[in-house]
Amino acid sequence: MLRINNLVKSYDGEQRRRSRTARAEPDRVYAVNDVTFDVADGELFTLLGPSGCGKTTTLRSIAGLERPDSGTIEVGGRVLFAGRGPGKEPGKGPGRPVNVPANERGLGMVFQSYAIWPHMTVFDNVAFPLQVRRRATRPGKKEINQKVMQVLATMELADLAGRQATKLSGGQQQRLALARALVIEPPLLLLDEPLSNLDAKLRESLRYELKRLQRELGITSVYVTHDQTEALVLSTSIAVMRGGNVVQLGRPREIYENPNSRFVAEFIGTSNFISGVVEAKDGSSYSIRTDDGPLVLDASSDIPVGGEVVVSIRPEAVEVGLTSRAGEVPNEWTGKVLTRAFLGEAVDHVVTVGRHEIRARGNPSVSIAADTEVYVRLDPAKLALVPVD
Structure with missing residues (x-):
């Protein structure tokens, strides 16, 4: 297209x-x-x-x-x-x-400011793009009325067709701008x-x-x-x-x-970043050496052994617990809760691990007080490798 x-x-x-x-x-x-x-x-x-x-x-x-x-x-x-x-x-x-x-x-174009004509009604705002067409392509009044009312019905604005555009709410004005863009098909x-x-x-x-x-x-x-x-x-x-x-x-x-750079990982959501070196590689399985301990993960990246990398870790990929599961799951580190924040649908914990502060996002039923010693587990399937910028 x-x-x-x-x-x-x-x-x-x-x-x-x-x-x-x-x-x-x-x-x-x-x-x-x-x-x-x-x-x-x-x-x-x-x-x-x-x-x-x-x-x-x-x-x-x-x-x-x-x-x-x-x-x-x-x-x-x-x-x-x-x-x-x-x-x-x-x-x-x-x-x-x-x-x-x-x-x-x-x-069709919808601007940030909507650009609604304040002196016109809802109907006239939507009809205007059709009314100013060249005579050869301009629909008749009956067709214009039909097209306008159809698109207003789609936007759930048909009952407001005769209202002045300035008397609409912000959400209604946004839908009006969209209707005006769509009426020309x-x-x-x-x-x-x-x-x-x-x-x-x-x-x-x-x-x-x-x-x-x-x-x-x-x-x-x-x-x-x-x-x-x-x-x-x-x-x-x-x-x-x-x-x-x-x-x-x-x-x-x-x-x-799978962000392809640190910039993308930082811009799309929230990420923790840990620098390391590829120690071993077997297909898509990587073993990474970091200053705070080893990490294993699965990644589609093509980074050779010895290459410097940054491991991108989303907060939801981090599990925080009070008991160890060493031997059952990989990538378990020890740390201390620095602070926590209740977000309604989740709780964020910031945990100090070595030189890093790792943010973890989990179920709101789990809330651990500051200064508590905890175990941090990083899901290998949810870690991403990005090259060093």
Whole structure:
């Protein structure tokens, strides 16, 4: 459905003189640096990363609100953007640039601010994209009414069709913005952090509502967020971005359980990190030597014996107990509880083990006081190896 190839977008940076006689020229700042990915029909594909990583610039380039330096953007086989390739002259053969204007791309977009028109009713907000179409493609009044009421019913806003848009709640405004994007029946829906302005409880409920709607309607979507929980809940696939590059691409569970770098492991959830060296390897089974003791684990990584690694340990992979199970289970270390925190659905313990402070997350029925000597067990199947950056 969506194909992005070698997309590059840069801006002028600071002015720097190369020599005393040379003219000051700006360095280039790459907001998007050679990004490539495909989105299949019906997928909800998420661009995830910290502020300034290039995710919104990528989305705006797809929408036609930014003009990339180079690369190609295709939706459903239709080329929306094609920059000039190396050595190609504009207007000559296959190197001819293409840049379809944003209003001719036919894509739906929901912005972070919703951009609801306050002087219009709910109905008029949704009808507007259809009413301003060119005369040749503009539906009749009866068809517009039918389409608008159908999409409002899907968003559970049909009873509010005559209400002023400013008299809606935050969640209703978010659904109204989504209805306005969907009424044109776009081949691709673009969502730029649409839930970030909502309170935490409403944001959580609307995540599942968005997931349900996207699956029921089967609309191919590209979603931008810096919220890793949101990305894990909503996405079919995730592209983690950093410094204008896609650093890992995969399914949510794959990225969470097998991060390919310390950056990804830190950004996707919470992790404990322990440095070590590969002491032995047998297929996917690894024996790691660390300063605080040996670790055994299963990993799909391809790191040779003697290679330096970082073991990524999710808090839920750590079990804390008052009695030893040495000989029954591997990876048991001794430690002392530093602090604990009740989270409602879980309890976090921070345990000092040698030079490390390891966070463990477990059942709320288990709560161990600070300064208690404990045994820490690390599940070999839930540990991941990442190379040293």
